[in-house]
Amino acid sequence: MDLFSKNTKGYTAPFWIYKRLQIAHPREYFMFSISYGYGFLLRKLRIKYPETVTGSTVQSERLKLEFFDNANYTARQPVPFALDFISTPGFDGATVHAAPSPADSTAFNVNMSAKPFPKSSGILNFLYKYGDTLRIDITEQIHDPISGLWSPNYIDLLLQGYYVPDLTQAQYGEK
Amino acid sequence: MKVVTKQYNASVDFDLQRKQYSEKIPLSGSVPAGSGVYLLKTNVSNLGHFKCLRITGRYETLYSTAGTLTGQTAQEIVDDGICHVRASLQDGAGQRIMFSDYVPLDLFLSPGRMRSTTAVNNLIDVAGYANRADAAPQLFYPDEFSYTFQANSDILLYCKNDSNYAISIDLCFHGIRLLSGKAVSGIR
Numbered sequence: 001m002d003l004f005s006k007n008t009k010g011y012t013a014p015f016w017i018y019k020r021l022q023i024a025h026p027r028e029y030f031m032f033s034i035s036y037g038y039g040f041l042l043r044k045l046r047i048k049y050p051e052t053v054t055g056s057t058v059q060s061e062r063l064k065l066e067f068f069d070n071a072n073y074t075a076r077q078p079v080p081f082a083l084d085f086i087s088t089p090g091f092d093g094a095t096v097h098a099a100p101s102p103a104d105s106t107a108f109n110v111n112m113s114a115k116p117f118p119k120s121s122g123i124l125n126f127l128y129k130y131g132d133t134l135r136i137d138i139t140e141q142i143h144d145p146i147s148g149l150w151s152p153n154y155i156d157l158l159l160q161g162y163y164v165p166d167l168t169q170a171q172y173g174e175k
Numbered sequence: 176m177k178v179v180t181k182q183y184n185a186s187v188d189f190d191l192q193r194k195q196y197s198e199k200i201p202l203s204g205s206v207p208a209g210s211g212v213y214l215l216k217t218n219v220s221n222l223g224h225f226k227c228l229r230i231t232g233r234y235e236t237l238y239s240t241a242g243t244l245t246g247q248t249a250q251e252i253v254d255d256g257i258c259h260v261r262a263s264l265q266d267g268a269g270q271r272i273m274f275s276d277y278v279p280l281d282l283f284l285s286p287g288r289m290r291s292t293t294a295v296n297n298l299i300d301v302a303g304y305a306n307r308a309d310a311a312p313q314l315f316y317p318d319e320f321s322y323t324f325q326a327n328s329d330i331l332l333y334c335k336n337d338s339n340y341a342i343s344i345d346l347c348f349h350g351i352r353l354l355s356g357k358a359v360s361g362i363r
Contacts, residue, residue, distance in 0.1 A: 013271060014322050016264075018278040032275070043319065046282055097257045111337070114236045114258040114281045114288040158282045160318070 011165035015040070017134075018158050023141050023150040030136040030157055031070065034128050042126040042134070042161040047083055048112055049152040050096045056149040058142045063155075067126060070133035076126060080139055087121040096154055110154060130166050134159070198352040200225060203345045206260055206336040208239075213334045215344070216267065221327040223354040229317035232284035232346035234260055235291045239340040240305075251301075252340055254294035254308035259338035266322070267329030273322075277335050280344065285316040291343070317349060324348075 017032050034040045045065075052059055063083045067076040095113045128134050142151050204215035219225045236258060240251045261277035281287060289311050290297055296305040324330060336342050 013266075014273055014320050015275070016273065016278060016283070017275040018282070019276065048282055097255075111257045111259060112279060112281055114234075114256050156279065156282055158278060160283075162321070 011038075011163075013163050014161070015163045016158060016160050018156070021138070021155045021157065023138075023153055023155060026139065026141065026143070028138045028141070028155070030138065032134045032159070034130055034132050034134060035163070036131050037166060038163040039130055039166050040128045040132075040134065040161055041164055042124050042128065042159055044121040044160045045087060045124060045136075046121060046156075046158040046160065047087065048156040049154060050112070051152075052095060053144075053149050053151045053153050055147045056144045056151050056153075057146055058144045058151050062140050063138055063152075064140045066137040066139070068135040068137065069128065070135040071129070071131070080137070086124065112154075112156060127164075194354045195351050196354075198225065198350060200227075200330070200348045200350070201345065202330060202332055202348070203343070205341045205343045206334045207341050208336060208339050210334065210336045213336065215332045215334060216329045217348075219324045219326055219328050219330065223352050224326045225324045225348070225350055226353055227320055227322050227324060227348045227350040229349040230283070230320045230346060231286070231315070231317045231349065232280065232344065233286055233289040234258070234280045234284065234344040235293075235342045236288050237291055237294055237340045237342060238338045251295050251305075252291075252293050253301075253305045254291060254296055255305075256288065256309055258288070259336055260342050260344060261335045262344075263333045265331040265333065266324060267331050268325040277333070283318050284346070285314050285318065287312050287314065320348075323353075 019030055019032075021028055021030060047063075049063070064080040065083055065086075066080040068074065069076065096110045097113065098110060136157070138155065143149075144151060200217055200219065202215060202217040206213050206215070236254055236256050237252055238255050238257075238259065240253055258279050258281035261279050263272070263274040263277045265272050290308055294308060295301050296308050298307060300307045330348065332346065334344070
């Protein structure tokens with residue numbers, strides 16, 4: 001599948017997938033269903049999460065990721081790999097703040113610090129087939145038994161990629 | 176590109192330059208305080224199509240204390256260094272949605288946060304409640320965003336601001352203007 005060739009008939013378009021996960025388990029799942037008729041080329045992954053959690057006595061900076069093709073349960077790596085192997089760590093000063101009123105409840109009423117993290121990220125170029133579910137498992141978050149809090153407590157994920165039309169699908173009338 | 180070995184052809188180069196050249200399209204505006212959804216947009220103009228390659232941008236991080244912290248009666252605007260604005264990008268031609276959700280600006284815009292002269296703590300500490308705002312970052316890391324916007328269409332940016340003060344944001348789309356008659360056929 002060629003991203004920018006004329007074979008895609010101009011249907012190729014950038015699509016960024018964003019989700020804010022609230023951490024409450026040793027393994028958290030990010031999932032996104034790819035539309036029918038399109039493949040999804042994941043170019044880069046950005047993650048940002050708070051370095052410290054107010055009230056917690058532990059600190060986690062070693063999150064690990066596992067990429068899965070959910071349709072056939074195939075992992076894209078032999079073992080989970082550390083976030084900082086594919087991207088600049090996202091925890092640099094990214095503390096969580098309560099959003100002032102009026103807050104947007106769809107974002108858990110919290111905001112991240114705008115302190116920057118160098119937005120340098122390796123190119124992944126993971127291609128997901130149409131109808132598949134893009135899945136990322138996040139592990140190595142730490143639970144503080146004293147406060148009962150998880151560290152980090154929120155994770156922002158931004159998946160930057162492209163929808164690429166699969167012109168073999170009937171909806172395009174070609175093969 | 177073989178810079179040293181390639182032989183350039185002036186007529187070909189000039190012909191190409193007349194039809195395609197680097198261009199940057201800005202998108203600026205102020206998102207009102209506490210806005211649920213607020214639309215900012217810019218126009219590609221009917222000059223030709225616009226092949227966007229990268230995105231950069233910056234934004235303010237302000238909120239109003241309204242005297243709640245120190246008992247002041249006057250409204251004080253403080254730079255709190257928190258990203259209050261989320262945005263979703265859309266191609267006005269065909270209404271193609273490009274973000275799955277409203278993305279916080281601090282996740283993808285570079286250079287990112289900018290200081291505002293509106294803030295009382297822009298350059299100095301304000302005794303009692305606000306330290307001097309952190310230095311705004313100077314990182315410049317344009318994000319890849321390869322897409323062709325049609326001539327005479329709009330680039331739409333839907334924003335949400337959960338601060339209690341208006342926030343100014345600026346985006347810049349870096350790309351190439353496609354001027355050839357074929358590229359804009361049917362448009363003008």
